[in-house]
Amino acid sequence: MLDIEQIRSHTPGVSESTHLLACGSALMPQQVVDAIIDHTQLEVRIGGYEAHAYRKAELEAVYDLVASHIGAKTNEIALVENATVAWCQAFYALPLKSGDRILTCEAEYAANYLAFLQRARRDNLKIDVIPGDASGAVDIRALEAMIDDNVGLIAITWIPTNGGLVNPAAEIGKIARKHNIPYLLDACQAVGQMPVDVGELHCDFLSATGRKFLRGPRGTGFLYVAEKWLDILEPVTIDLFSASWESVNEYKLRRDARRFETWENSYALRAGLGAALKYADDLGLAGIQQRAWGLAASLRQMLSMLKTCQIRDAGSENCAIVSFTIDNVDPFAAVRELHRQGIIIGTSTPKSTMLDAISRNLPVLMRAAPHYYNTEAELKQLVMALKAISGQHSI
Ligand SMILES: Cc1ncc(COP(=O)(O)O)c(C=O)c1O
Structure with missing residues (x-):
């Protein structure tokens, strides 16, 4: 059982x-903020390069923390500035040839699909979308039938990004493995809310954000x-960190996943990422x-009791x-009014998940994502505020 009071006492934002x-x-928990500030203060006191050297062991350990968080090996991890950069580093490096097909899903994130479109145009690739099953999740049997x-x-x-759907990532991975097809998994919204194990997922590449x-x-x-x-x-791009300049006309790439990084990084933020991983792992992802x-x-x-509210989450299992x-x-x-009242939720527009929006005829959605530090009382506060906004007087 999580100690919610203690967790909230670690979370100034609540x-x-x-x-x-x-x-x-x-x-962010205070532990994350402290790690960032602490490293920044060390940089202030002794200089950026010196702070990095002084904290080298702890900063190196962030790779171990990421690796153990997702069941990977340390040499399989690259630390970058966001999930899109992570995803693109793998995608653009993949040696796809003219006529190759990319199989993707209806819920694919806009940034990924834009990259498909760019490479499809440039490298003469074909993008094929795996249909959803009755619940809207990737239809495993349809996927199997599309393999050639x-x-x-x-x-x-x-x-x-736009709702509670959880695609059957591990089932998809089994099919990819069976047919020896590279499998790139966008786990941006999954990491931190559930256990993630690359072995169980059978993925070749996985991208995420902190x-x-x-x-x-x-x-x-x-x-x-x-x-x-x-x-x-x-x-696709290299520098003097991802590769070494061996002789005037020769270079050698690093042997580990850090070949997808560049030399300069925010070590204060990296320390914060390490603290976040430790915090989550100590609580336990289950x-x-x-x-x-x-x-x-x-x-x-609670929302389903608001007469004019429609839940828009696809899938049979919801996150x-x-x-x-x-x-x-x-x-x-509505989101502006909620913000005015100190209740923070967001919107998701059709352009961020266009295929899904077309397939389900979705308008702009409101999206709320409670985390473990939230409370039932806060949910109630949101629902009461929405009820007032929608002009209803009885739930
Ligand atoms: C499913 C999904 N993939 C990728 C991203 C991109 O992540 P980042 O903004 O860290 O590049 C997002 C961001 O919202 C997302 O929801």
Whole structure:
């Protein structure tokens, strides 16, 4: 059982607002803030390079923390500034050839799809979208039927930005493995709200951010690259960290996933990411998932009692992101009014998940994402405020 009072006492932001947007950028625990400030103060005192050298062992240990958090090896981890950079580093390095097919899902995130479009145009690739099953999750049987010799990549968003869907990432991984197809998994919204194990997922590449459910600082992200790919993938850009200049006309790439990094980094933020991973791991991801998903289920239940509210989450199993609309209520105006009242939720527009928006005819959605540090009382506060906004007087 999580000690919610203690967790809230570690979370200064809970006294500022009712923050229900972990899928945007969650509230950092004080331990994360302390790690960032502490490193920054060391830089102030002794200089940036010197602070890095002084804290080298702790900063190196962040790779171990990421690796153990997702069941990977330390040499399979690259630390970068966000999930998109992580994802793109793997995607653009993959040696796809003319005529290759990319299989993706309806819930795919806009940034990923834009990259598909760019490479499809440049490298003559074909993008094929795996249809959803009746619940809206990736249809495993449809995926299996789509496999042929031209599939060069399966790239899926595990949990989308726009709602509670949880795609069957591990099932997809089994199919990718069976047919020996590279599998790139966007785990940006999954990491920090549930256990993640790259072995169980059978993925070759996994990208994630620090700032969402992991409760790390903005400007942090990481990429997992399965060891077997490390000697194969040539990063699209290299520098003097990812490669060494061996002789005037020769260079040699690093042997580990850090070949996808560059030399300069924010070590203060990296220290914060390390503290966030430690904090989450100490609490335990199974307990975090149970609490966050439980709160989200409660919120769905309360919202469903608002007569004009429609829950918009796809999938049969739902995570800690709750998406909804209220008849005749402008989501942007509602979110603004909630912010004015100190209740933080967000919106998700069709352009961030266009295929899903077209397939389900979705308008702009409101999205709320409770994390384990939130309370039932805060959910109630949100629902009461929405009720007033929607002009209803009885639930
Ligand atoms: C599913 C998904 N993938 C990728 C991203 C991009 O993450 P970042 O902003 O860290 O690049 C997001 C951000 O919201 C997301 O929701």
